[in-house]
Amino acid sequence: xxxxxxxxxxxxxxxxxxxxxxxxxxxxxxxxxxxxxxxxxxxxxxxxxxxxxxxxxxxxxxxxxxxxxxxxxxxxxxxxxxxxxxxxxxxxxxxxxxxxxxxxxxxxxxxxxxxxxxxxxxxxxxxxxxxxxxxxxxxxxxxxxxxxxxxxxxxxxxxxxxxxxxxxxxxxxxxxxxxxxxxxxxxxxxxxxxxxxxxxxxxxxxxxxxxxxxxxxxxxxxxxxxxxxxxxxxxxxxxxxxxxxxxxxxxxxxxxxxxxxxxxxxxxxxxx
Numbered sequence: 001x002x003x004x005x006x007x008x009x010x011x012x013x014x015x016x017x018x019x020x021x022x023x024x025x026x027x028x029x030x031x032x033x034x035x036x037x038x039x040x041x042x043x044x045x046x047x048x049x050x051x052x053x054x055x056x057x058x059x060x061x062x063x064x065x066x067x068x069x070x071x072x073x074x075x076x077x078x079x080x081x082x083x084x085x086x087x088x089x090x091x092x093x094x095x096x097x098x099x100x101x102x103x104x105x106x107x108x109x110x111x112x113x114x115x116x117x118x119x120x121x122x123x124x125x126x127x128x129x130x131x132x133x134x135x136x137x138x139x140x141x142x143x144x145x146x147x148x149x150x151x152x153x154x155x156x157x158x159x160x161x162x163x164x165x166x167x168x169x170x171x172x173x174x175x176x177x178x179x180x181x182x183x184x185x186x187x188x189x190x191x192x193x194x195x196x197x198x199x200x201x202x203x204x205x206x207x208x209x210x211x212x213x214x215x216x217x218x219x220x221x222x223x224x225x226x227x228x229x230x231x232x233x234x235x236x237x238x239x240x241x242x243x244x245x246x247x248x249x250x251x252x253x254x255x256x257x258x259x260x261x262x263x264x265x266x267x268x269x270x271x272x
Contacts, residue, residue: 002040005164008173009145009229010040014048016179017143017226018096022049024141027090029055030100034147037100050096055086072112072120080116081123091131097140102147106155106254135227145171145229155254170230186224189234193220196234208250211267214242241270 014020026045030038038054045052072080090097109117134140146152146167153163168174172181197220204211218236225231244267252261265272 003036005168005173006037006040008178009168009171010037010044012171012173012178012182012225013098013143013145013229014041014044014050016182017145017229018098018141020045020048020050020096020141024048024050024095025053025093026050026096026098027053027055027094028098028100029090030147031102031104031149032057033104033149034100034102037102037147041098053094055090069108069112072109072116075116077119080119083123083127087124088127091127091140092134094140097142099142099144100147101144101152102149103151104149106151107259110258143225143227143229167230182225185232186222189222189224189232193222193234196220196236202238204245204247208248209246211243211245211247213238213244215239238270243267243270 014026018026020026024045028038028041028045035056038056042052042054131140131142135142148160148164148167150160153160156163156166158166165174172178175181196215200214200216202211202213202215204213215236215238218238220234220236223231223233223235246264246266248264249261252259254260
């Protein structure tokens, strides 16, 4: 029997986040650990009239889950610079893309040479530009989400069951009609944007920050589950040369298998 939370999350990702329409080609990228979620996504895409392309085991950008460490360690420069035709189709041609972060080991790339990653990043720069442009025009409707795994639960210092509850609660799929709750969130954040519009200065004060910046003339973006799931934020960019002060990040982050913590930044006239 399917987990009703997965059924509801699949409906949110397909019908709300990516708004799949008939004949849309929908890439579904996930590790084998997320098979129960992929199953529900395929079902929802079919019900919406789209064409599901489940890529079980394919890791968008690197290649394949579980083999990225081997690839980045063993590949020669030509292989590092090769851009997969699968990736080109997903980001450059398809109408929708759903990516589920679902790693078995979140630190598998900790010992990979950074220069090899740089080569890989540069090779994908043109495709990523196309991806961003298509996304901005909504020619590609994409959403990045996650399927709870034991590795992610360990990173959060939680049991897998507690982590699942934490994640699904943040996605609003622990109760009835998650789509309605996200629509309500969109409305509330729109109200906050209306309040922020026309303001000029922001001060952030606390034990780990003392920042002053200008938002004069800036616009605000309402993030409410249509690009990331879970979600729920309003963002903007400050006037470039206006930022003064410092900020300390006390919570660690893991990027590409590397844990970063204890970062403190000082700004003078917008420069770090």
